[in-house]
Amino acid sequence: MPAVTPALALIIFGAGAVAGGLGALLGIGGGVFLVPFLNLALNFPIAAAAAISLTTVIATSSSVSAGRAGKQLINLRLGMVLEVATAAGGLLGGVTAQTLAQTTVQKLFGVATAVVAIVMLGRLGRRNVILDPSVEPGLLGGRYYEDESGGVVTYRVKRLPAALAASFVAGNLSSLLGIGGGVIKVPALNAWCGVPVRAAAATSAFMIGVTATAGAVIYYGHGQLVPALAAAAVLGVQFGSWSGLRLGARASARWLKVLMTVVLFVMSALMFWRGTQP
Amino acid sequence: MSPVSPVIDVAGQPVSRLETILGRVLRVGVTASSLCLAVGLALSLAPGMANAARVLLHAGIIVLLATPAARVVASIGEYVVERDWVFVSLTAIVLAELLASLLAAVYGRRL
Numbered sequence: 001m002p003a004v005t006p007a008l009a010l011i012i013f014g015a016g017a018v019a020g021g022l023g024a025l026l027g028i029g030g031g032v033f034l035v036p037f038l039n040l041a042l043n044f045p046i047a048a049a050a051a052i053s054l055t056t057v058i059a060t061s062s063s064v065s066a067g068r069a070g071k072q073l074i075n076l077r078l079g080m081v082l083e084v085a086t087a088a089g090g091l092l093g094g095v096t097a098q099t100l101a102q103t104t105v106q107k108l109f110g111v112a113t114a115v116v117a118i119v120m121l122g123r124l125g126r127r128n129v130i131l132d133p134s135v136e137p138g139l140l141g142g143r144y145y146e147d148e149s150g151g152v153v154t155y156r157v158k159r160l161p162a163a164l165a166a167s168f169v170a171g172n173l174s175s176l177l178g179i180g181g182g183v184i185k186v187p188a189l190n191a192w193c194g195v196p197v198r199a200a201a202a203t204s205a206f207m208i209g210v211t212a213t214a215g216a217v218i219y220y221g222h223g224q225l226v227p228a229l230a231a232a233a234v235l236g237v238q239f240g241s242w243s244g245l246r247l248g249a250r251a252s253a254r255w256l257k258v259l260m261t262v263v264l265f266v267m268s269a270l271m272f273w274r275g276t277q278p
Numbered sequence: 279m280s281p282v283s284p285v286i287d288v289a290g291q292p293v294s295r296l297e298t299i300l301g302r303v304l305r306v307g308v309t310a311s312s313l314c315l316a317v318g319l320a321l322s323l324a325p326g327m328a329n330a331a332r333v334l335l336h337a338g339i340i341v342l343l344a345t346p347a348a349r350v351v352a353s354i355g356e357y358v359v360e361r362d363w364v365f366v367s368l369t370a371i372v373l374a375e376l377l378a379s380l381l382a383a384v385y386g387r388r389l
Contacts, residue, residue, distance in 0.1 A: 006323045055342060062308040062345050069301025076297060080353060080368055087375035095382050209304075209346035210372060214379040217343055221383020227335035228322045231315035234342070238312060 009232040011042070016056060016236020017243070024244025026260050029057050029180030029208065030237055032113055036267045039106070040274060046105045047097060048226065050178025051219035054212040055230040056237040057180045061209030063238065065202075072144040073202035075195070078157055081140065082167040082203075083210050086181065089171025090214030097176050097215070098222060103275045109177050110272025116183045117264035120257055142199055158194045166192070167207070175215025180208040296356045303352050307345025314338030347376050 015037050019030025031053040038049035068074055097105070137143050141156040157163065166188035170181030182204040189200035219225050318334030321327040350373045357365040 004322060009319060009323065055339065058342055058346060059308055059312070062304040062342075062349075066301045066305035066308065069297050069304070072297075074297070076294070076300075076353075077365070080365060080372070083350075083372045084368055084375070087372050087379075091375050091379045091382065094379055095386065098386060210350060210376070213343050213346045214376055217376070217379045218383045218386065220339065220343065221380075222386065225339065227315075227339050228319055228331070230339060231319040231335055234315055235312065235319070 012232040013236035017240035020237035020240025021244035024241035031179035051225040053178035054216035057212040085167040086171035086211040093175030094215040094218030106275030113268040311342035
């Protein structure tokens with residue numbers, strides 16, 4: 001396990017701030033940036049990197065959801081249903097992480113981030129909003145006010161089994177790779193299940209706290225979480241996402257997505273390459 | 279805590295009591311854990327404070343990990359009050375999964 005020095009704490013705080021800032025700007029958690037940095041640049045074991053990243057996921061999920069409570073964006077009922085699947089995935093991922101070789105996890109990270117990058121590319125410039133207030137939201141659907149549409153948006157949830165399956169996979173990868181898993185759930189909920197992207201993102205952000213906890217507890221119990229470094233990362237990510245949210249209104253989503261796709265492909269390639277090294 | 283009042287949101291729906299309660303649980307948890315972690319980290323870099331730092335850092339991590347779990351417990355409580363047994367069961371399953379990961383953390387180490 002890495003030794004804690006003031007310099008290392010500062011570097012991790014800075015990395016957390018960058019990951020949190022990018023995450024807030026892009027509407028994703030910063031785990032996809034933080035894990036490769038800790039694993040490749042600082043040479044932490046992948047389990048230690050994933051454990052630190054998961055604590056930042058929990059902190060981000062909790063503070064973002066606390067800030068959003070009362071705005072009807074979070075679909076609590078849908079979130080609670082899907083949590084059954086993400087927490088199961090998280091638990092399984094945390095257990096499997098203890099048995100997999102570091103190089104296997106690195107290759108998996110490479111493949112998963114490449115898929116995410118391709119999905120992001122395919123969704124450039126897409127705005128998926130359903131505007132039909134006459135629709136009844138049903139048992140799991142929702143209704144909220146959206147500025148961009150200038151009205152109340154109502155949606156129903158379609159294909160619940162697909163949403164459950166995507167949530168299980170997202171939970172599994174979340175624990176294993178130390179990411180939030182929103183990059184898997186949000187496109188799935190949006191494209192397959194009819195959930196508007198803003199509601200999907202808010203609901204996913206609400207769920208990932210529970211998902212990441214299922215995984216983080218296992219790493220913590222196995223002594224793979226260094227509390228001081230997790231503290232530096234959590235504080236850095238909190239600071240970064242706070243700053244990112246203030247910058248967010250001014251930044252163009254399109255070039256940010258292009259930038260993120262490029263970064264994701266680079267990280268994917270680096271992690272995969274490292275995974276193939278003996 | 280002040281009583282939860284029925285607020286009407288922009289979509290013309292009452293904000294659910296559950297959402298307000300969960301927001302509070304999350305805010306309290308994340309604030310408490312961030313404070314412990316910040317003070318603990320500062321102390322761990324100061325000489326001679328290693329023990330206090332250790333206690334605060336572990337406390338911060340435990341509060342952080344307990345926050346989503348507390349949110350799940352609060353959901354179960356509110357669904358019981360609402361007599362919504364389907365959601366009582368679903369959230370109870372989630373809590374059971376979190377407890378299972380705690381068991382995996384405690385016993386997995388000895389395997």
